[in-house]
Amino acid sequence: MATIAAQGLGKSYGGKPAVTDLSFDVQPGSVTGFLGPNGAGKSTTMRLMLGLDNGVGRTTFDGRPFVELAHPMRHVGALLEAKPFHPTRKARNHLLMLAAANAIPRARVDEVLALVGLTEVAKAKPKSFSMGMGQRLGLAAALLGDPHTLILDEPANGLDPQGIQWMRVFLKSLAAEGRSIFVSSHLLSEMALMADHLVVIGRGRLIATGPVAEFVNSAQASAVVVRTPDASALAAALQSRGAQVEPGDDGTLVVRGLTVDAVGDLAFDEGVRLHELSTRVATLEEAFLERTAGSEEFQATGGGAA
Amino acid sequence: MRSAFAYEWMRIRTIRSTWWLTALAVVLGVGISTLFSWAIHHDFSQSGISESDLDGLGPAIVTQLAASGQIPSVVCFVLAILGIFAWGHEYRHGMIRASLTALNSRTALWVAKFVVVAVWVAVVAFVTQVLSGLVGMIYLHQYLSVFGGETWSIIGRQVVFGVLLAWLAMAFTATTRSQAFALVALFLWPLLIEHLIQVFFLLVPGLRDHTDVLRFLPFLAGNRMVDVISHPTGTFGDPLSPLGGALVFGGLAVVLMAASYALFEKRDA
Numbered sequence: 001m002a003t004i005a006a007q008g009l010g011k012s013y014g015g016k017p018a019v020t021d022l023s024f025d026v027q028p029g030s031v032t033g034f035l036g037p038n039g040a041g042k043s044t045t046m047r048l049m050l051g052l053d054n055g056v057g058r059t060t061f062d063g064r065p066f067v068e069l070a071h072p073m074r075h076v077g078a079l080l081e082a083k084p085f086h087p088t089r090k091a092r093n094h095l096l097m098l099a100a101a102n103a104i105p106r107a108r109v110d111e112v113l114a115l116v117g118l119t120e121v122a123k124a125k126p127k128s129f130s131m132g133m134g135q136r137l138g139l140a141a142a143l144l145g146d147p148h149t150l151i152l153d154e155p156a157n158g159l160d161p162q163g164i165q166w167m168r169v170f171l172k173s174l175a176a177e178g179r180s181i182f183v184s185s186h187l188l189s190e191m192a193l194m195a196d197h198l199v200v201i202g203r204g205r206l207i208a209t210g211p212v213a214e215f216v217n218s219a220q221a222s223a224v225v226v227r228t229p230d231a232s233a234l235a236a237a238l239q240s241r242g243a244q245v246e247p248g249d250d251g252t253l254v255v256r257g258l259t260v261d262a263v264g265d266l267a268f269d270e271g272v273r274l275h276e277l278s279t280r281v282a283t284l285e286e287a288f289l290e291r292t293a294g295s296e297e298f299q300a301t302g303g304g305a306a
Numbered sequence: 307m308r309s310a311f312a313y314e315w316m317r318i319r320t321i322r323s324t325w326w327l328t329a330l331a332v333v334l335g336v337g338i339s340t341l342f343s344w345a346i347h348h349d350f351s352q353s354g355i356s357e358s359d360l361d362g363l364g365p366a367i368v369t370q371l372a373a374s375g376q377i378p379s380v381v382c383f384v385l386a387i388l389g390i391f392a393w394g395h396e397y398r399h400g401m402i403r404a405s406l407t408a409l410n411s412r413t414a415l416w417v418a419k420f421v422v423v424a425v426w427v428a429v430v431a432f433v434t435q436v437l438s439g440l441v442g443m444i445y446l447h448q449y450l451s452v453f454g455g456e457t458w459s460i461i462g463r464q465v466v467f468g469v470l471l472a473w474l475a476m477a478f479t480a481t482t483r484s485q486a487f488a489l490v491a492l493f494l495w496p497l498l499i500e501h502l503i504q505v506f507f508l509l510v511p512g513l514r515d516h517t518d519v520l521r522f523l524p525f526l527a528g529n530r531m532v533d534v535i536s537h538p539t540g541t542f543g544d545p546l547s548p549l550g551g552a553l554v555f556g557g558l559a560v561v562l563m564a565a566s567y568a569l570f571e572k573r574d575a
């Protein structure tokens with residue numbers, strides 16, 4: 001199973017940088033979510049990784065760049081377009097064509113069609129396909145070579161809730177088999193359920209990379225909430241330990257910089273009575289919005305604040 | 307490279323336009339030759355024939371009159387659309403990224419496209435001409451041997467012209483990445499632009515003395531490849547010889563192909 005290693009990826013359009021010195025790893029056996037605001041450079045990064053765009057940097061799959069892989073679909077499956085097929089070439093023929101390029105047995109075509117639930121429309125022309133069916137055909141193409149690595153750009157686009165759930169379970173099961181799954185999505189709630197690790201970019205630069213839990217816990221919205229009748233004494237003690245303390249709603253204290261255990265122990269040591277001691281964990285959306293604030297490529301002037 | 311040929315061979319066979327364009331080329335080619343042969347037969351039976359009436363008749367029948375040197379081959383122009391679609395579909399339908407993730411060698415994909423289309427065009431052009439000649443024999447066998455004289459040579463030259471035209475169309479499409487533009491240009495250039503240039507040379511006094519350079523217009527030069535009426539004095543004389551026509555027309559195709567390859571290697575997919 002392959003580790004994806006991206007090193008120093010960069011790409012400019014007309015002198016304007018789209019991706020700048022971007023480096024990250026994707027480990028096998030996990031789903032790694034690729035997050036960033038619109039125009040952050042996610043799709044460009046994926047194309048750079050596969051040698052489709054000319055830029056700087058190097059991406060290797062178990063040490064070898066994509067262009068050096070013999071029968072590449074047997075190593076790396078990619079879904080980069082919403083409908084990457086000719087509208088009048090039958091679904092099965094589309095897959096047979098891709099299979100021919102990678103010496104993949106014809107029987108595998110029928111297998112992947114069944115895997116994504118498109119057996120009944122195998123001989124249909126994709127021009128009649130919904131967006132979701134198109135995504136399933138694209139996913140079937142990515143899976144055709146039974147690759148150890150999947151690179152998927154917004155695969156949940158156009159899927160209905162059942163389809164999204166199916167996609168999540170499916171990708172997690174593939175990761176559980178030891179494959180490397182690198183997937184971008186705008187559906188943060190879905191990513192929170194699916195991803196084990198994250199790569200977060202903004203304006204083409206790396207913002208964060210690591211486990212989802214670590215990313216979420218690092219957000220300002222993650223904190224320890226304390227309710228006590230002696231708030232001023234506890235606040236002073238907490239601040240003397242380097243914690244950030246802010247008054248919360250309903251007379252609570254919101255503490256950052258110390259764990260819930262440390263706050264409880266300190267209150268005990270100081271003889272402060274507690275009525276509530278809890279943690280507030282940020283959602284992935286809160287953490288994402290906080291970390292990518294100001295790095296949106298396109299900002300609306302109307303509507304509500306995030 | 308073998309993978310690329312397998313991919314392209316499957317691609318060209320699994321798209322409906324390949325089959326209707328192939329059918330159109332055969333039906334149009336054989337149909338025109340049938341009409342022409344019938345008309346000649348009718349004329350001969352009414353008015354009798356002279357020896358000069360038979361000059362170049364076999365080549366004219368198999369090439370749908372392209373051997374007259376006055377018009378390009380309709381069959382080859384229809385088949386050139388296959389070449390436009392070979393690249394046009396890649397960009398119009400976003401297939402190019404799927405193609406380059408299935409085949410990670412751009413050179414292999416580029417070569418396979420040009421070779422597979424060339425083979426398809428050559429076979430269809432050859433078969434169409436032979437069928438056209440057989441139809442001509444049905445009507446005119448008592449007057450001439452359609453496949454005698456220069457006919458086989460002209461069939462071969464028409465096949466070469468068809469392949470060069472398809473390559474030219476492919477290279478133009480790959481360079482512009484616009485199927486619609488390439489389709490318009492394929493017909494607009496030989497049917498309008500080159501005639502416009504000729505009229506310019508005839509009407510502008512300063513150019514009138516230089517009309518001899520018009521023989522180098524690419525599609526006019528291409529017409530010379532199967533021309534059995536003109537009598538060239540040298541390879542690049544006026545008019546061009548079949549070889550001269552092939553060098554000018556093929557030269558343009560090669561230059562455009564080189565440009566398309568360089569751009570395909572350099573550009574983002």
